[in-house]
Amino acid sequence: MHLIFSIIALLFIGHGVHMHLCLWSPMQRGDFDISTPGAHPCYRKIGPCGNINSTSSSPRTSLVAGSKYNVGFQQNLNHYYTNFPGALDISFAVGLNPSENDFHVLHSFSDYNAMNQITQTNFSIEVNLPNQPCDECVLRVRYLSNNLDEDDHGTVFHQCSDIKLTQSLLNTLKKEKENKIQLIENINRQRQEDPHDCCVPESYTNAFFHIIPAIDYQSEGIIYYDQKARQMRVTASVNGGRGNTTVDGLFDMWMNFTSGMQYYYNHHSGTCDLYGLDFWNDWCFGNKYNQSEDFVAADVTCKSPFGPSQRCNQWQNGEFIFETFASSECLPSSITRPSGEKINYIQGKTDPISPSIFVPNPICLKQKKVKHASPRWMRFHF
Structure with a gap:
């Protein structure tokens, strides 16, 4: 399990029940909001387009058929499921309101283990648009979580955008070459177990520094991880930590996977949000x-x-590069992306963690309103 620490970087990277995916390039149908993790417009479960239909007068983005296009979207909450890891994909269909069988996938990539469901991870994915002009067609992004804890209308989240594809010149040889390259890449990505695969120690404390140059964002903090107790705590100071907003503040997150509760505490405002957790992931x-x-x-x-050895082992999932120190019990070293975003970890401690570390602020324990919870969690607690 990995910590992609975009929990408070609201503009980058990522009382309804589920809210998980928003699309802005091209703009999604209906309302749009990514101002907070768990934003209501990011919950659209019912396929093929989140139960939102289009009309001939709906806003439509005009794109060039056969061209490359960067699709921009946010995974608004992360629901990684170890037993059956999910995926995100981008697909296309012709028609005003096409059926599920009309869509074909343009690009797909694996879900990533964020070690915290309160994440807001932005993606910009380049796709090759179909070389078929159409006045009414749909570009769709899905989050196929496969997470049984998220099964209220299935486990898939949908966002659709209405587009128009205009005529362009064909370049058959170029397209054939790109298809061959993609085929080779898909073959090379076939999963293999490796002797370097590893897990962090059962009791583990680590400091981190998170930088996103594109929005002048930086945060730092401490992660407490206890595998046996099924608990985590993350303390984070964002952009100095002097304010009481997500772009400048000091926050604590307590995650108790036995009770299924996650608290999100703002130190300066003295407020606390309650979330219902998904399954534990090592x-x-x-x-x-x-x-x-x-x-x-x-x-x-x-x-x-950071670290005494300066030698690391590396793993890759899409554009994410994960590193662990090569000679130090699988302790994380960094997570990086081509955009320049990076999380650097200081080599952590493996000593036992005091149970008091995992006791939430008393204000949090009084919180009854749930900002996010899965159907299973709601049935269990209410």
Whole structure:
């Protein structure tokens, strides 16, 4: 399990019951809001388009048939499921309100283990648009969570955008070449277990630094991880931590996977949000432990500046590169993306963690209103 620490980077990376996926490029049908994790417009479960239909007068984005296009969207909450890791995909269909069978996938990639469901991870994925002009067609993004704890109308989240594809020149040879390259890449991505696959120690404390250059974002904090107790705590200071907003504040998150409760506490405002957790996932790397990344390299120069050895092992899932220190009990070293975003970890401690660390602020324990909870969680608690 990995920590993709975009929990408070609301503009980058990522009382309804489920809210998980929003699409802005091209703009999704209906309302749009990514101002907070669990934003209501990001919950659209019913296929093929979240139970929102289009009309001939609906807003429509005009794109060039056969061209490349960067699709921008946010996974608004993360629901990684170790037993059957999910995926995100981008698909296309012709028609005003096409049926599920009309869609064909343009691009797909594996879900990632965020170690925290309160995440807001932005993606910009380049796709090859179909070379078939159409006045009324649909571009769709899905999050196929496969998470049984999220099964209220299935486990798939949908967002559709109405588009128009205009005529363009064909380049058959170029297209054939790109298709061959994609075929080779798909073959190379076939999952293999590797002897370097590993898990962090059962009791583990680690400091981190998270930087997103594109929005001048930085945060730092401490992660407490207890595998036996099925508990975690994350303390994070964002952009100095002096304010009381998600772009500048100090926050605590307590995650008790036995009770199924996660509290999100704002120190300066004194407020606390309650979320219902999904299933526990161990903090592991590699396919041996059913994680969704592939081993890349052993004993290479670390991307992170911290740690005594400066040698790391690497795994990759899509654009994410995960690193662990090569000689230190699978302790995380960094997570990086091509955009320049990076999380650097300081080599952590493996000493037992005091149970008091996992006791939430008393204000949180008084909170009864649930900002997010799965159907199973709601049935169990109410």
